[in-house]
Amino acid sequence: MHERGSFVSPLLSGVFCQCRSEEYQGSDPGGGGGGRTLGSTLAAATSLSEHRHDESCDSPHHCPVCGGPEQEHHRLKVLFQILDVNRDGGICVNDLTIGLKKLGVHRTEHELMKIVKAGDKDLDGQLDFEEFVHYLRDHEKKLRLVFKSLDKKNDGHIDSQEIMQSLRDLGVHISEEQAEKILKSMDKNGTMTIDWNEWRDYHLLHPADNIPEIILHWKHSTIFDVGESLMVPDEFTAEEKKTGMWWRHLVAGGGAGAVSRTCTAPLDRLKVLMQVHASHTNTVGFTGGFAQMIREGGVRSLWRGNGINVLKIAPETAIKFMAYEQIKRLIGSNQETLGILERLVAGSLAGAIAQSSIYPMEVIKTRLALGRTGQYSGIMDCAKHILKKEGLKAFYKGYIPNMLGIIPYAGIDLAVYETLKNAWLQRFATDSADPGVFVLLACGTMSSTCGQLASYPLALVRTRMQAQASQEGSPQMTMTGLFRHIVRTEGAIGLYRGLAPNFMKVIPAVSISYVVYENLKITLGVQSRSQILLCR
Numbered sequence: 001m002h003e004r005g006s007f008v009s010p011l012l013s014g015v016f017c018q019c020r021s022e023e024y025q026g027s028d029p030g031g032g033g034g035g036r037t038l039g040s041t042l043a044a045a046t047s048l049s050e051h052r053h054d055e056s057c058d059s060p061h062h063c064p065v066c067g068g069p070e071q072e073h074h075r076l077k078v079l080f081q082i083l084d085v086n087r088d089g090g091i092c093v094n095d096l097t098i099g100l101k102k103l104g105v106h107r108t109e110h111e112l113m114k115i116v117k118a119g120d121k122d123l124d125g126q127l128d129f130e131e132f133v134h135y136l137r138d139h140e141k142k143l144r145l146v147f148k149s150l151d152k153k154n155d156g157h158i159d160s161q162e163i164m165q166s167l168r169d170l171g172v173h174i175s176e177e178q179a180e181k182i183l184k185s186m187d188k189n190g191t192m193t194i195d196w197n198e199w200r201d202y203h204l205l206h207p208a209d210n211i212p213e214i215i216l217h218w219k220h221s222t223i224f225d226v227g228e229s230l231m232v233p234d235e236f237t238a239e240e241k242k243t244g245m246w247w248r249h250l251v252a253g254g255g256a257g258a259v260s261r262t263c264t265a266p267l268d269r270l271k272v273l274m275q276v277h278a279s280h281t282n283t284v285g286f287t288g289g290f291a292q293m294i295r296e297g298g299v300r301s302l303w304r305g306n307g308i309n310v311l312k313i314a315p316e317t318a319i320k321f322m323a324y325e326q327i328k329r330l331i332g333s334n335q336e337t338l339g340i341l342e343r344l345v346a347g348s349l350a351g352a353i354a355q356s357s358i359y360p361m362e363v364i365k366t367r368l369a370l371g372r373t374g375q376y377s378g379i380m381d382c383a384k385h386i387l388k389k390e391g392l393k394a395f396y397k398g399y400i401p402n403m404l405g406i407i408p409y410a411g412i413d414l415a416v417y418e419t420l421k422n423a424w425l426q427r428f429a430t431d432s433a434d435p436g437v438f439v440l441l442a443c444g445t446m447s448s449t450c451g452q453l454a455s456y457p458l459a460l461v462r463t464r465m466q467a468q469a470s471q472e473g474s475p476q477m478t479m480t481g482l483f484r485h486i487v488r489t490e491g492a493i494g495l496y497r498g499l500a501p502n503f504m505k506v507i508p509a510v511s512i513s514y515v516v517y518e519n520l521k522i523t524l525g526v527q528s529r530s531q532i533l534l535c536r
Helices: 036-045 067-082 091-100 109-118 129-150 160-169 174-184 198-203 211-216 239-242 245-263 265-275 286-297 297-304 305-311 313-330 339-369 379-390 390-394 399-404 406-427 437-470 479-490 491-496 499-504 508-521
Strands: none
Touching: 036 379, 067 091, 067 129, 067 399, 091 109, 109 129, 109 437, 129 198, 160 479, 174 198, 211 390, 245 265, 245 305, 245 313, 245 508, 265 286, 265 297, 265 305, 265 437, 265 499, 286 499, 305 313, 305 339, 305 379, 313 339, 339 379, 339 390, 339 399, 339 406, 339 437, 379 390, 379 437, 390 406, 399 406, 399 437, 406 437, 437 491, 437 499, 437 508, 479 491
């Protein structure tokens, strides 16, 4: 956390209309629509010398300065025209730079680019009036949620102790001196407390890259383990890296994944059997599949291949985390928190590096799951058999479809998760940005399910290629050849064999990994709320 200059210049700070500030005292910060609070900015911009409105108005509808909601559109239009320096009907980064300087506001080019990028729905590189209004209203609503989350006493003001407590709940520990510096950067009247107007004025036309983003960004991939490790990694703050909290999070996530995978291992093995053996002529159902496994090797055989599936969690997690941090530096980002597209690129590349490193373990897991009782004495015995009979390259069979599956899985999972999160914040978040356990689990389950559905045909082809040499008389096909063969002989539905048990394990896997993560987190001394992503 670093001290930053006040968002509002001395010229504007005295002109901001306070007619709504009383409304929040002990209740809702800003109340009403998000855009209405911009009236103060517009009033300032249109008549800086005419109004000095220091006391609260009795009603926003009769306020002589802000004019109430009926004047909202006009005031927004005036501010837009001030910022639209070249009068082309759109606000670009250059317009923002010049326009905000006129209002006494100075921001870096990177910060202004983030504003334009966040509000630019049609991707034309600038904000038209509709996009401008939508961005400000949406941003202010999120700021209200964060303010209410920080306002522990519910008195309409935030003090240094509340900032320290809120960040401590998130696992970010700061001193009282640091908290006071944060306060001073926003405190316009020298009271060493922040009211809603000061909070809004500081953050409104600034991308949320400090406290607001910490509160609003929920942890995702570290908590959930659905058997596939293709999600974009979570990010950690400099504070967490310095204090060692990051590795505690990863250890807790790895332990949760181990328990979750073990509990759902029978469904995972059934999925592999259905992917490889099920066809029009050989139907493998739930009851029949489980009965066949138990009849062939007893109840213990339901967990065949689970040992190496658990063992690969540690190296894959560690490699992915290290690769992700290095790729962040290579792509030239000097921000601790990346944008969604940058996270997707960095996360996908990190996932590809991690998968490449542990892929032989994936092949061994598939062979063990498909093996007969007594065929292999253990993991090392299986590896020796593969090396002796098929050579070293057998450990990378199915590698290409596996790599190709990373992008649709990670991309769709991330996009759906962010969409669901924003939809919840827009429609249902009224008193806090904390989603609660059920919302978190629902968003994680739905996003990972969508990601798996999109990449499932590639996962099935990967599994069949891994299993080819273990099947007597099975032709050795390429990825494209196997795709054509499956569609020709089984139809498009053949690409989704085993999808039912795969989906059946998602909800219990997410639930189990969450519960275990919470308990391990306490054991390891991690006191952050797991539903919040710790990043700035």
